[in-house]
Amino acid sequence: MINVAVIGTGSISTKHIAGFKQFADRCKVVALMDIYPEKSKKLNEQYNLNADIYSDHQELLKREDIDVVSICTPPYTHASLTVDSLNAGKHVLVEKPMASSLKECDEMNAAAKTNHKILSVIAQNRFLSPMFKLKNVLDSGELGKIAHAQIDSFWWRGHSYYDLWWRGTWEKEGGGCTLNHAVHHIDLLQWMMGAPTDVTAITTNVMHDNAEVEDLSVAIFRFSKGRLGQVTSSVVHHGEEQQLVFQGEKARVSVPWKVKASIAKENGFPHDESDISLEKKIEDIYDRYPKLQHEEHTGQIDNFLTAVEKGEPVLIDGEQGRRTLELIMAIYKSANTGQTVKLPLAKDDPFYTSEGVKANVRHFFEKKNNIENFSDNTITTGTLNRH
Template sequence: MLHIAVVGIGNISPSHIEGLLAFPDRCQIVALCDIYPEKAEAAKKKYNLDCKVFDDHQTMLDSGLSIDVVHVCTPPYVHGEIAIHSMDAGCHVVVEKPMAPSLKECDAMLEAEKRNQVTMACIAQNRFRNEIYKLKQVLDTKIAGKICCAHVNSNWWRGHCYYDLWWRGLWEKEGGGPTLNHAVHHIDMLNWMEGSLPDAVMAMLANAMHDNSEVEDLSLAILEYPDGSLAQVTSSVIHHGEEQGIVLQCANAKLSVPWNLKAEVSRTNGFPEEGGNQELLEKLEAFYQGIPDLLYEGHTGEIDDVLSAIENGTRPMITGEDGRKTVELITAIYKAGCLKERVVLPISQEEEYYSLEGIIDHAVRFHKKSSSVENFTDTVITLGSYQS
């Protein structure tokens, strides 16, 4: 039985708590921690938990309470600090997205994992959506051929008051806008599908709708891969309807989420034959439909995977190395957008954009955040949808 602590009882914590409660024979929540302890007390009551409540993570770690795994669900700027302190205390760690706002923090977290011989997993729960998981399985058969062009739409909508919360909309606290905090899901997916980072990035950043935020609310990026293929990533919190998805134009066919297939076949003059490649379409469709559904989806699916890794001494599906790759690509997008120039990967330790301090020093500030609120009374959130 693994003893679990959840640090940060904000909007995303219910996904962790409910996911953990799905496995009562494997884990038990023994602690909830938040700088606003009343939020932890409310969650304790809501979920009828037999646990202790803390207002400081270090106090919790020093309390003598038996804790095996710490789930870090706080704002991004303290992910690294809490994760490292927890690993130094001998705990395994599950870190919400993004892993951290900077590569320097990511590397410090990875070093702490290695130093303490514990396991760190990073949340990227969309890999545990049936439609995403099945798309990856189809892609890996190579039947559709290599990826030639990818379109990633991380389209969300957030009202003006979204950035009224005290830590949002600040480079120092949130680390960025939707490129870091929303598209992180889709960028992880893209890295997973591609199997590698791009060689270079070009990007533009904008703030079109939220004048109470210094960070971007929209970015468009073009990624260039070693084989000459390209990808386009839209990161937004200004898109009505929140239509999200990924389209992979492969050599032999188009694959996408929401699931949709197209496969052209050439006439003798190079134009597409009417009806397309029916034989290939049928083969791809049959393979897709034959993939069994995941037993658990979303956060619950990833929590199941992490528990299994800790129980069996194996690596989780989404490691700290995966989390770092996502942050590296996001950092490259920010660097390209701030400098308005083509940026080559990897980002080295000598570069100013390697650290959060360097990012803050060079970031574009679209507006000045002049007021804020401590907490919202409305806690209903959306976790993304995939629509055609």
């Protein structure tokens, strides 16, 4: 039996706790920690955990019977909590974004390696059946060369969203929608397309004058062989219609799922009828890939527990978490310098450290309101891949 401790009992922790409870024959949540113990007590009762409650993570980490620590705190705390947990001999599952800086990511990965422990970074959208199906289609080569990827990370958050005390600041949240919302889609982009060579980006804040950080950004990534990727990150899009579209030499595919294979006339214009044979072949590849048994957070927790039990690699480790953060830091650098940024970022780059980022980014507005906790922390999410 794997004993689990959850550090941070805000809204996202419910996804972790519910996921762990799906595998009651393999693990048990034995401890909860939060600087607001009343929140832990509420979840303890809500999920009938009978877990011990802590307000100090160092006291929790003294327990030798804890095997896994699940970290669900604000981004600026991820690195210190992860390193402390790894040094205490625990495996760690940490929420996105992995950390506030690449330097912190490197410290976390070094601690995992030194202590021979597993570090996994939450990227739950990979654990969706249509995502695995789409990846299988792209890997099949049936689309030919991929020319363009369009990633719409569309979310909507009301003005009060940034009133929460740690949100909307470069110091504590580490960034805006690009870091904390589009991180999911940027992870998917680099998983499916590989590493880009450079990025050009613009960020702005058009709807949330109670936040220092951006609420809208547009980035263009250049990949090898002339391929391009376009990522729009937003918390201003009503309806939250999210999508990933890949335009190939022979066909286009997307999530929500759609396939189209155009045929050119003699003059290069498209025929009214598409290539039905190729579309059916691609549909068959998509349909043949089996549906995942467990999805989203539960799917990643299953993968993580299996890694702990069998010593197998996790699908999303700390190195992959770092790669995603590097793309986001490159977006911030480009947007704040007005220049195209080459990848990878060097360790002497100002955007390698939290201090460098904070010293070089624009504050769109100054944070006005500070609410300790919302009375209702229910999470509602966008429409990506629900079709």
